[in-house]
Amino acid sequence: MENIAHNFPFVASALLMGVAFYIILFKKNLIKLIMGIGMLSSGVNLFIVALGYRTGGNVPIYTDVPEGLMVLSVPQALTLTSIVINVAVLALMLTMVIHTYRHTGDIDSEKSRKLKG
Amino acid sequence: MLSKIVRTVANQLILFILIFGLYVIAHGHLTPGGGFQGGAVVVSGVVMLMVAFSSQDFKKSLNERLLTIMESTGALIFAALGFGGLGTVFFYNFLVGSPIFGRIPPTGPGPGDFWTAGFIPLMNFAVGLKVIAGLSAVILAIALFARGEEMEE
Amino acid sequence: MDFLVTHAPILIVALPLVAAFVIPLIGIGRAGDRGRNIFSLVILGLIVFLVAILAENVHAVGIRVYTFGATAPELALPHGYMVPVRIIFEVDSMSIFMGIIVTTVALAALIYSLHFMKGQTGQARFYSLMFLLYAAMMGLAFTGDMFNLFVFLEIASIAGAGLAAYRTNMADAVEGGFKYIVISAISALLVLFAIGILYAQYNVLNIAALAYYMQYTPLDMLALGLLAGAFVIKLAGAPLHMWAPDTYTVAPAGSTPMILAASYMSMYALYRVTFTMYGGQIDTTAIGWIVIIVGVLSMFIGVMMAVHQTDIKRMMAYHAISQGGYMLLGVGVGLAVLADPVALANYGRDAMNGGIFHIINHVFYKSLLFMTAEAIFFRIGTRDTNKMGGLARNMKWTTAFYVIGALAISGIPPFNGFASKLLIYETVLKFSPVLSVIAMFVSLVTLASFAKVFYAAFTGPELPAFREVREVPKSMIIGMSILAACIIFLGLFPGLVVDNIVAPATDALINHTAYVNAVMGAVP
Numbered sequence: 103m104e105n106i107a108h109n110f111p112f113v114a115s116a117l118l119m120g121v122a123f124y125i126i127l128f129k130k131n132l133i134k135l136i137m138g139i140g141m142l143s144s145g146v147n148l149f150i151v152a153l154g155y156r157t158g159g160n161v162p163i164y165t166d167v168p169e170g171l172m173v174l175s176v177p178q179a180l181t182l183t184s185i186v187i188n189v190a191v192l193a194l195m196l197t198m199v200i201h202t203y204r205h206t207g208d209i210d211s212e213k214s215r216k217l218k219g
Numbered sequence: 220m221l222s223k224i225v226r227t228v229a230n231q232l233i234l235f236i237l238i239f240g241l242y243v244i245a246h247g248h249l250t251p252g253g254g255f256q257g258g259a260v261v262v263s264g265v266v267m268l269m270v271a272f273s274s275q276d277f278k279k280s281l282n283e284r285l286l287t288i289m290e291s292t293g294a295l296i297f298a299a300l301g302f303g304g305l306g307t308v309f310f311y312n313f314l315v316g317s318p319i320f321g322r323i324p325p326t327g328p329g330p331g332d333f334w335t336a337g338f339i340p341l342m343n344f345a346v347g348l349k350v351i352a353g354l355s356a357v358i359l360a361i362a363l364f365a366r367g368e369e370m371e372e
Numbered sequence: 373m374d375f376l377v378t379h380a381p382i383l384i385v386a387l388p389l390v391a392a393f394v395i396p397l398i399g400i401g402r403a404g405d406r407g408r409n410i411f412s413l414v415i416l417g418l419i420v421f422l423v424a425i426l427a428e429n430v431h432a433v434g435i436r437v438y439t440f441g442a443t444a445p446e447l448a449l450p451h452g453y454m455v456p457v458r459i460i461f462e463v464d465s466m467s468i469f470m471g472i473i474v475t476t477v478a479l480a481a482l483i484y485s486l487h488f489m490k491g492q493t494g495q496a497r498f499y500s501l502m503f504l505l506y507a508a509m510m511g512l513a514f515t516g517d518m519f520n521l522f523v524f525l526e527i528a529s530i531a532g533a534g535l536a537a538y539r540t541n542m543a544d545a546v547e548g549g550f551k552y553i554v555i556s557a558i559s560a561l562l563v564l565f566a567i568g569i570l571y572a573q574y575n576v577l578n579i580a581a582l583a584y585y586m587q588y589t590p591l592d593m594l595a596l597g598l599l600a601g602a603f604v605i606k607l608a609g610a611p612l613h614m615w616a617p618d619t620y621t622v623a624p625a626g627s628t629p630m631i632l633a634a635s636y637m638s639m640y641a642l643y644r645v646t647f648t649m650y651g652g653q654i655d656t657t658a659i660g661w662i663v664i665i666v667g668v669l670s671m672f673i674g675v676m677m678a679v680h681q682t683d684i685k686r687m688m689a690y691h692a693i694s695q696g697g698y699m700l701l702g703v704g705v706g707l708a709v710l711a712d713p714v715a716l717a718n719y720g721r722d723a724m725n726g727g728i729f730h731i732i733n734h735v736f737y738k739s740l741l742f743m744t745a746e747a748i749f750f751r752i753g754t755r756d757t758n759k760m761g762g763l764a765r766n767m768k769w770t771t772a773f774y775v776i777g778a779l780a781i782s783g784i785p786p787f788n789g790f791a792s793k794l795l796i797y798e799t800v801l802k803f804s805p806v807l808s809v810i811a812m813f814v815s816l817v818t819l820a821s822f823a824k825v826f827y828a829a830f831t832g833p834e835l836p837a838f839r840e841v842r843e844v845p846k847s848m849i850i851g852m853s854i855l856a857a858c859i860i861f862l863g864l865f866p867g868l869v870v871d872n873i874v875a876p877a878t879d880a881l882i883n884h885t886a887y888v889n890a891v892m893g894a895v896p
Contacts, residue, residue: 119565126558132550139557146565153572177571180519184564186255187526191557193357194530198537198550200364205543216544217618217686287396294393298386309382310440 111152118145132199132209136192143188147181154178220273229271236264244347248339249331254346261347262354274362286356293349300338300345312337373425378445380426381438381461381514384419384471388507391415392500399496409486412499416482423475427468431876435464435890437516448891456578456891462516464887465876466728470513470640472873473732474633476858477739478506481626484743484851488625488750498538498627505531505630512637516891518567519577521641522560525606528634529556535627536619548622551615552631559602566598579649580891583884588653596654599645606638609700610669613693617677620689621755625746626851628685629739632692636731639696643703643881651884660708667700668807671814679821683755684829685745687821688738691781694814695734701811702727702796705803710882719799724878725870726795732869733788733862737780740855744774747844747852748829752837757825762834766841771830773852778826780859782819788859791866 106113118141125138154174162175199209206214220226243250244257269277304311314320314337324335333340376383391412398408430436438445438461448456482502489495508528515521533556537549571577573592574585586592608616616635623631646659674694681687706724709715747770748763749755764771780787783794793815801808843849862869880887 135554139554139561142558142561146561146568149565150568150571153568174575176577177568180567180571182255183519183523187523187530187560188557189354190530191526191553193361194533195550195553195557197361197364198546198553200361201537201540201546202543202550205546215547217547217621284400287400291393291397295390298390298393301386304441305379308438308440308442308445309379309386311443312441 108157111148111155115145115149115152118142118148130211132202132211132214135211136195136199139195140188140192143184147184150177150184151181220276221271225271229267233264233268236267237261240264241347244343245340246333247343248336249333254343255350257343258347258350258354261351262358265351265355266358269358269362274359274366278359278363281359286352289352290349290356293345293347293352296345297342297349300342303338312339314338314341376422377425377429379438380422380429381436381463382440384422384426385461385507385511385514387415387419387422388503388510392503392507395499395503396496405490405495408496408499412482412503415503416479420475420479423468423471426463427472430463430465430468431872435462435880435886437462437890449893455576455581459520460516460578460891461514462580462887462890463514464890465873465880466640466643467513469728469732469873469877470637471510473735474506474509474513474637476854477629477633477735478502480739480743480851480854481629482851483626483854484848485626487845487847488746494538498535498625501531501534501538502627502630505535505627505634509630509634509637512641516579517577518570518579518582522563522567525563525638525641526556526560528637529553529560532556532619532627532631532634536623536631538624538627539622542622544618545622545624548618552619555605555615559605562598562602566595566602569595569598578891579644580888583649583651583888584892586650586653588650592650596645596650600642603638603642603645604666607635607642607696608670608693609666609696610673610693613670613673616693617686617689620692620742621683621685626743628742628746629735632738632742633735635692635696636735639699639731646707647881648884648887656710657708660704660706660710663700663704663707664807667697667704668810670694670697670700671811672697675814675817675821679817679824682757684748684757684760684825685742685755687825688741688745691818691821692734692738694818695730695738695781697814698793698796698811699727699730699734701800701807702730705800706878706882709803716882719802721878721882722795723799723803724881725874726792726799728877729795729866729870729874730792732874733780733792733859736855736859736862737777737787737789740773740852740859741777741781743848743852743855744770744777747848750844750848751841757828760829760835761832761838762830763838763841764830765834766838767843769843769849769852773856774826774830776856776859778819778822780863782822783815784819786860786863788862788866791863791870 122138122142122145125134125141129135129138154177156171156173159171159173162172202214203209206216208214240257240261242257243252243260244254247253247257301310304313306313315323320334320337320340322332322335324332395408395411398411426436437448439448440459442448442450442458448458448460485498485502489498492498505528508524508531511524512521512528515524530553533549533553536552537546539545567577569591570582573589574582576582576585605612619631620628646654671694674690674692674697678687678690678694681690702723706716706720706727709720712720745755747767748760751767752760754760776787780789783789793811797808797811800811
């Protein structure tokens with residue numbers, strides 16, 4: 103029981119990534135595909151922030167910590183960079199779906215294909 | 220275009236959102252925040268204006284070249300601060316020890332001194348400028364495009 | 373001059389980034405189109421000069437390390453520190469080899485695009501995206517840090533997708549760009565997950581420091597699997613190659629060679645992770661055989677799908693997948709015999725030489741072929757070979773460049789494809805004769821498909837619809853002739869190139885302790 107309580111962020115991250123892969127592989131609507139990619143990025147970001155935690159650690163904003171451990175601060179910077187990049191990627195994908203809808207009138211990934219073979 | 224109540228409240232609230240966003244950008248080296256976070260807060264205020272007044276009216280009162288110039292200026296200030304340390308190494312923090320932003324904070328907990336951390340607050344301003352311009356351009360382009368108009372170059 | 377050589381790694385990456393953001397400002401001002409073209413050419417000329425002096429310095433002196441924000445560029449490990457804490461760029465022979473390839477292709481592609489883009493809207497964005505893609509590829513080549521690799525990989529994907537979907541008035545262009553960005557986003561998130569696993573175990577992000585502290589636990593095996601899988605998706609290796617034909621077909625003007633080069637930068641990242649970061653600890657025979665199998669599948673599937681295509685650029689895109697298999701085959705053979713010194717000295721090193729030499733050959737002749745296909749599209753507005761015919765009468769230069777490219781890709785002497793394919797055939801024959809036979813068969817089918825398109829599109833009677841088609845403008849011819857001159861030079865003097873550029877790159881990959889010691893120094 104204690105093991106699951108300590109590792110709960112990693113379990114949640116694995117659940118998010120699993121559901122995201124199911125959506126990306128099996129759903130046909132293009133908007134749902136974009137939501138699946140957003141969910142995958144949430145799972146990976148949660149994993150990276152959670153791995154920096156140290157039990158009983160202090161906030162990493164003092165120059166000289168009073169006593170004991172400090173929580174790692176590099177994963178927070180990595181997660182921030184990843185969130186910014188994923189905002190740009192999601193904006194680009196949404197614009198392309200709007201263009202596809204305008205050209206073909208459909209956002210189903212089977213019916214809006216023009217390149218085959 | 221939404222009702223008169225919404226438009227009036229949006230007109231009053233945008234000032235507070237702008238001040239809060241600039242506060243988050245400016246204190247990025249002391250409290251959680253910084254360039255991207257503060258820029259996103261200001262853009263959420265801009266989106267509120269776009270929703271309260273329709274996006275076509277918003278576009279008429281906006282000079283679109285301003286967004287391009289703001290975005291390029293933000294990136295160029297960031298690169299110029301990086302090149303400024305080229306005497307030693309690129310991105311060398313050449314403002315530590317100088318009177319602007321150059322004080323070194325004392326050890327231990329405390330409220331935090333604004334004039335510390337070298338050129339990092341200046342880089343926060345540059346990134347905040349770029350994020351405001353970039354994200355508002357993206358949202359304006361998608362809002363106009365979905366209605367059938369296009370944004371100019 | 374010394375100043376330029378010391379700071380060259382960062383100037384090569386920072387100058388295109390600055391140029392990408394200055395170009396929209398020039399477009400708004402009064403200088404307009406001509407000012408923007410002249411500015412782009414000046415910046416690119418400066419960068420070509422910087423890459424040349426950096427290449428000469430790396431081959432003469434050794435690995436060059438550049439630390440950001442320290443008090444001196446080489447001070448990766450300051451006094452009293454056990455691990456490097458700053459972002460570093462580390463340039464060795466393999467990095468500068470990829471840098472030379474990308475810079476030559478970027479120069480040809482930019483000159484080619486100068487006339488092609490006239491009359492299109494949003495031109496400032498096209499040039500900005502080209503410069504961003506170039507800066508991201510050079511950053512990917514020079515980086516010494518895993519997270520920096522992720523960031524530059526994502527910048528290259530976003531810029532490449534923006535370029536591929538540039539012609540938004542055509543429906544298939546947007547579809548090709550959408551597939552590229554979806555695939556790149558998923559594989560980059562897998563790379564980030566693997567970086568998270570590695571950071572959780574060792575608390576360092578630096579490639580040299582990770583190689584130093586690596587113990588090969590099961591979590592590290594998982595990270596290697598994720599990284600290798602993500603990079604194989606990005607370089608369009610079978611069976612994960614579905615995005616490549618759509619994306620390469622629809623990209624306009626000179627951006628197809630750049631997106632092609634970005635795929636081979638992912639191949640460089642795969643080699644960097646497998647040979648250097650996990651070097652000495654993995655079971656090289658098993659991983660080598662996996663690389664060989666992916667290579668053989670790519671070769672076979674690529675060329676079989678290419679034979680019956682009617683769209684000329686789509687056929688060339690399938691051939692790009694197939695030739696990527698040749699490179700994986702060569703380097704895979706080298707990786708499989710890395711633990712056996714006798715076999716390594718006998719044919720392993722030459723197999724890797726062949727695989728790496730094939731990268732530069734393939735990027736040059738495939739870029740030339742894509743440019744000729746786009747030149748045909750520029751003049752007659754279609755890519756369907758069933759509708760073309762008799763173009764050789766009016767477009768003499770384009771026909772000559774197509775012939776050079778087609779002979780080079782089939783491995784006919786005296787062009788450069790012959791030299792690298794011969795190296796691969798001979799060494800793979802000593803390793804396993806079946807693979808060599810498959811490689812030769814694939815080469816024959818390649819020649820057959822290019823000959824078929826040549827007879828359909830260029831020879832034959834002149835069609836009435838194409839009577840007033842003229843030759844393409846001068847800037848496009850100059851762009852194509854730069855690549856053709858490089859192809860002929862590499863074909864006539866392959867020994868010169870292999871001894872001076874390719875063999876140091878192979879040494880840098882095999883000898884991973886030099887890479888680690890350049891950063892970690894004398895830490896006990």
